[in-house]
Each structure stands twice: as structure tokens, then as C-alpha cells.
Amino acid sequence: MTSYFEDSKPHIRMSALQPLIHEDEFRVKMHKVERRPQYLHQPPDGGWGWVVICGSFMCMYISFGIPRTLGIFVTPLVDNFESNTGTIGWIVSMPMTLLLTTGPIAGALCKKYGCRPMGILGGVLAGSGFLIAYSANNVFFLAIGLGILPGMGFGLASTASVVIISRYFENLFVLANGIIYLGGPIGYLSLPPITQLFLQMYEWRGAALILSGVTLHIAVGGALMRPLHLARDLKEINLHEDDENDKSYIHDGQSFNCENKNHKIKKLSKSKRVRSIFRGFVRHLELRLFCENTMFTILLPVILLSGFAYEAWLIYVTPQAEELQISATMSAILLSSTGVGAITGRLSQIAILHWKIMSSYTLLGFGTVVAWLSLMMDPLFQDFVGLLTFSITYGLATGIMMPLGPVLVRDYVGMNKLPAALGWFNLVRGTGALLGGSITGVLHDYYGGYYKPFIVVGMVQFMAVLMLFFKPCIQLCVEGKARWRTEKERELAP
Structure with missing residues (x-):
């Protein structure tokens, strides 16, 4: 009788009715079984999610902080390339614009490929861009290296940061979202003086090379975004x-x-996977949201108008102060005070929503009203103390308002459609920022000062306030229409 152990390759009998298989084949099959993903019924609200928060915070810190520092490159770049201020200003404004306007594509890619690959890719694109800027010898390559590639990378990283948080946190999503959104104001408070120091020590090319290494840390934050199967x-x-x-x-x-x-x-x-990517791309954009979700559609114009006012304030508050014969050092303090107010507002927003003192929509209305009052009071107090007071107040209001966007989007569209909805949210916000920066500048050239342009900015913010107050009326109409349809279907039912 032949023993199984006489063969050079031992066998394992699974049962009397099954054929013999080699041990190495058995191990391969068991390895495949062990790698099968485990699906959780709900997000863990902790665990590895806290590590994901650290990675997402790093991504938001760099993605929103560095674009705010590029303004200090304008003068040396104009001198080096013998270009005009308008062209260089357009290049340094591209990262923030692309960060927001690439939202729909970034959201679809995050849903298609996952947040970890997109976070890593965002860091690689941004780091490569600054490396190209370091060696650029004309304005064309400077625009690619300093504008396009970093903007696309920052857009991928910031979208992936919010989407992955929504998968790890459900009950604590407001807290987690508030923590990662703190990275923005902390970034544009701390990075500008550090970048200014690099610029003084190593000139603009050396500073760009250092920023290339800094932005590559986004890839480290993206690597921490471990996929979670739900x-x-x-x-x-x-x-x-x-x-x-x-x-x-x-x-x-x-x-x-x-x-x-x-x-x-x-x-x-692989071939079927490539075909499925192209077939499902439009589906992942979730264009039906604009027809099926009334509350989401109402929220977008509010974000558009608030983004208009926010970007106009950030860009022109310092030139306004300098026009009022306030020193450059004191004018820079105004922007820093806005950042301090934003940090305070975001911490307050986290506490208010976490302990359920106020609903997210009511808090958004409160922040919008305070922002409008700040903008309308700004032209009435044309001295440093008045501008400082309203800079802090406006920063507090925007610190409350801005992180509430993803929270309300999640409440209106649900978790499954959040990546695409968040992309459209960022696109609308970026469009408002682009319009705010350009239109306010045109108004300044037309009126010859910032007094009337800031009144216009305040009126734009007031339009956002009006839309928020109309929302309950629209919601009642939508609910009434839904009840009418339900009653009609019951009457027609046999």
C-alpha cells in the first residue's frame, strides 16, 4: 500500500470525495481566503481613524497653507522673468483656484480608485510641480510648475482627506471634520513667515525646492488613508x-x-476594469443630484456667494489697509488676525455641534449673518483698530461657516454620494472665489478705491443670508409636494 508521505510533494486529503491537492496549492487557496476583505456594518468612529485624521490634517495643512504663501513670490518672480504683475499674480492664484474647481473630478476619482492612491498622487503632483518651478527658465514652465500641478495635487489631496474621514467616522464625523479643517487656518498662519525666511536665505528657487520637499509630505498623509470596507x-x-x-x-x-x-x-x-472605468465615470459624477436633491441645490448658491465674499476679503484687506496709509507691518497683522479668528471659530463650531447646542444649519445661518455684518461695518471704520476688530470678527464667522459645508452636504445627500457631492461643492466654492477676486479688483479700478467695492462685497454676502432664510419655505413646499404625490399614488393604487 502506497503511503502519501512517499511522494516528494506531500498531499493533504480534504475529504474522501474530494481529489488530492498539493500542499502548496492548498496554502495559496487559504491565503486567498484570508485576504478576503471584511465588511463592517458601520464606520468604527475611532481605531485607525485617529491615524487617518493625522494624515488628513497634514494634507489640509499643506494644501490650504502653501497657496496662501505664494503671494510673497510675486515680486522676485516679476524681477527674475521680467514679466508683469498681472501674469505672475494669475500664476500664483492658480493653485487655490484649481484646488477647488477640480472638485468633481477629484471626487469621482476618489470613489473610483480610493482615497489612498489619490492622496499619494496629489503629493507627488504637487512636489513635482515645485521641482519644475525650481528649474523653470520661462513663464510657461513656471505656470505648470507653480500653478497647474500643485493645484491639481492639492485638489486631489483635500478631497481625499474629507472623503476618507466620512468612511471612518459617522457619529463623530462633525468632530473629525472640524479637526482636519483646522489645518487650513493653521497653515496660512504658520507657513507664510517660514516661507519668507526661506526666500530671504535661499532666494526664490531655493525656497521652491524646499516647498517641493514639504508638499511631498502630502503623499505620507495619503499613505495613512487605509481603505475601509463597509x-x-x-x-x-x-x-x-x-x-x-x-x-x-x-x-x-x-x-x-x-x-x-x-x-x-x-x-x-485588467481589460474589463479599464472598460468599467470609462463606463462608470459619468455615473460617479452624480449629475442627478441637481434634479433629485433640492436642499443640496439650494446650498450651492449660498456657498457660491459666501466664497465670493471670503476670497475678496482675503485678497484685498491688506491693500485696503495700505491705501489708508497703514504701514505694511500693521497691514499684515490684519490677515493674521483673520486667521486667529478662523481658528477660534472652528474650535467653537466643533464644540457647538459635538454637544448639540445648535443644529448645523442654524449655525451656518448665524455665521453668515455675522460675516455680513462685519463686511458692512468695514467701510464705516477706516482706521487700524476698526479694521482689526472686524478682521477678527469676520475670521470668527468664516471659521464657523466653512467647515459646515461638508457636514450639510453629508446630511443632504448621504454617505454614498458624498465624494461626488463634495466635488461639486468645492467647484462652486472655487468659482465664487475666482469671481470674488477678479470682480472686486475691477471695481477697485473703476471707483479708484476700496470703499465702494467692499460695500458690494457686503451686499453679496447679504444675498447669501436671504437664501438661507428662504430655505425653510422651500423645504415646506418640497415636503408638501412629496405628500401630494404620495396621496395621489394611494388614490390610483388598486
């Missing part, structure tokens, strides 16, 4: 099973094939 992902996969033309589905960087009968999930081949 049960709602399986529900979303099942929603696409009836699609006869596209049975493949990709979520959070994982490719699946959905079969109608046994609901098996298996990895797709």
Missing part, C-alpha cells in the same frame, strides 16, 4: 446588478463583478 458598499454594488450593459463596478479602488443569481463578488480582469 456594508453599504455591498448595497451600492447590488444597485448596479440590473445593468445589463455594465455588470462591473468599482468602489474605493476595488473592482467587482456582480452576478444576479448568486451575488458573488470577484475581481475583474
Whole structure:
């Protein structure tokens, strides 16, 4: 009788009815079983999520901090390239504009490939851009290195930071979102003086090289964004099973094939995965949100108008002070005081929402009203003390308002559609920022001062206040229409 152990390759009998398999094949199969992802019923609200918060905070700190420091490069770049201030100013404003306006594409890519790859890619793009700027010898390569690549990288990293937080936190999402959004004001408080020091020590090329290394740390923060598999992902996969033309589905960087009968999930081949990417790209943009979600559609104009006023204030508060014969040093304090107010406002917003003192929508209305009052009072107090007071107040108001956007978007559209909705949110906010910076400058040239332009900015913020007050009326109309449809369907039902 032949023993199993006489063969050079031992065998393992699984059962009397199953054929013999080699031990190495058995280990491979067991390894595949062990690597099968485990799906959680709900976000853990902690655990590795706190490490993810640290990585996301780093991404937000660099992504929002560095674009605010690029203004100090304007004068040396104009002298080096013998260009005009308008062209260089347009280049240094591109990172912040692209950070926001690339939102829909960044949201779709995060849902398609996952947050970790997009966070790492964002750091690589931004770091490569500053490296190109370091060696640029004309304005074209400077625009690519200092404007386009960093802007795209910052957009990917910031979107991935908020999306991954929404997967790890549900009950504590407000707290986690508030913590990572603190990175922005801390970044544009601390990075400008540090960058100014680099500029004085190593000139603009050396400073750009150092910033290249700093922005590569975004990739480190992105690497900490470990994918998390949730049960709602399986529900979303099942929603696409009836699609006869596209049975493949990709979520959070994982490719699946959905079969109608046994609901098996298996990895797709590379060719099918590439085809599914192009087929599902439009679906991941979630264009139906504008038709199906009334509250989300109402929120976007408010964000557009608030973004207009916010960017106009940040860009022109210092030139306004200098025009009023306030020294350059004291004028710079105004912008720093806005950052201090923003940090205070964001900490207050975290506490208020965490202990449920006020709803997120009511808090947004409060912040919008305070911002409007600050902007309207600014032209009436044309001295340093008055501007300092209203700079702190406006920073406090915007510190409350800005982090509430993702919270309200999540409440209105749900977690599954958050990446795409957050992308559209950032696009609208970036459009408002672009309009605010350009239109306010045109008004200054037309009127010859900042008095009337800041009145216009205050009126724009007041329009946002009016839209927020109309929201309850619109919500009642929407709910009434829904009840009418339900009653009508009951009457027509047999």
C-alpha cells in the first residue's frame, strides 16, 4: 500500500470525495481566503481613524497653507522673468483656484480608485510641480510648475482627506471634520513667515525646492488613508446588478463583478476594469443630484456667494489697509488676525455641534449673518483698530461657516454620494472665489478705491443670508409636494 508521505510533494486529503491537492496549492487557496476583505456594518468612529485624521490634517495643512504663501513670490518672480504683475499674480492664484474647481473630478476619482492612491498622487503632483518651478527658465514652465500641478495635487489631496474621514467616522464625523479643517487656518498662519525666511536665505528657487520637499509630505498623509470596507458598499454594488450593459463596478479602488443569481463578488480582469472605468465615470459624477436633491441645490448658491465674499476679503484687506496709509507691518497683522479668528471659530463650531447646542444649519445661518455684518461695518471704520476688530470678527464667522459645508452636504445627500457631492461643492466654492477676486479688483479700478467695492462685497454676502432664510419655505413646499404625490399614488393604487 502506497503511503502519501512517499511522494516528494506531500498531499493533504480534504475529504474522501474530494481529489488530492498539493500542499502548496492548498496554502495559496487559504491565503486567498484570508485576504478576503471584511465588511463592517458601520464606520468604527475611532481605531485607525485617529491615524487617518493625522494624515488628513497634514494634507489640509499643506494644501490650504502653501497657496496662501505664494503671494510673497510675486515680486522676485516679476524681477527674475521680467514679466508683469498681472501674469505672475494669475500664476500664483492658480493653485487655490484649481484646488477647488477640480472638485468633481477629484471626487469621482476618489470613489473610483480610493482615497489612498489619490492622496499619494496629489503629493507627488504637487512636489513635482515645485521641482519644475525650481528649474523653470520661462513663464510657461513656471505656470505648470507653480500653478497647474500643485493645484491639481492639492485638489486631489483635500478631497481625499474629507472623503476618507466620512468612511471612518459617522457619529463623530462633525468632530473629525472640524479637526482636519483646522489645518487650513493653521497653515496660512504658520507657513507664510517660514516661507519668507526661506526666500530671504535661499532666494526664490531655493525656497521652491524646499516647498517641493514639504508638499511631498502630502503623499505620507495619503499613505495613512487605509481603505475601509463597509456594508453599504455591498448595497451600492447590488444597485448596479440590473445593468445589463455594465455588470462591473468599482468602489474605493476595488473592482467587482456582480452576478444576479448568486451575488458573488470577484475581481475583474485588467481589460474589463479599464472598460468599467470609462463606463462608470459619468455615473460617479452624480449629475442627478441637481434634479433629485433640492436642499443640496439650494446650498450651492449660498456657498457660491459666501466664497465670493471670503476670497475678496482675503485678497484685498491688506491693500485696503495700505491705501489708508497703514504701514505694511500693521497691514499684515490684519490677515493674521483673520486667521486667529478662523481658528477660534472652528474650535467653537466643533464644540457647538459635538454637544448639540445648535443644529448645523442654524449655525451656518448665524455665521453668515455675522460675516455680513462685519463686511458692512468695514467701510464705516477706516482706521487700524476698526479694521482689526472686524478682521477678527469676520475670521470668527468664516471659521464657523466653512467647515459646515461638508457636514450639510453629508446630511443632504448621504454617505454614498458624498465624494461626488463634495466635488461639486468645492467647484462652486472655487468659482465664487475666482469671481470674488477678479470682480472686486475691477471695481477697485473703476471707483479708484476700496470703499465702494467692499460695500458690494457686503451686499453679496447679504444675498447669501436671504437664501438661507428662504430655505425653510422651500423645504415646506418640497415636503408638501412629496405628500401630494404620495396621496395621489394611494388614490390610483388598486
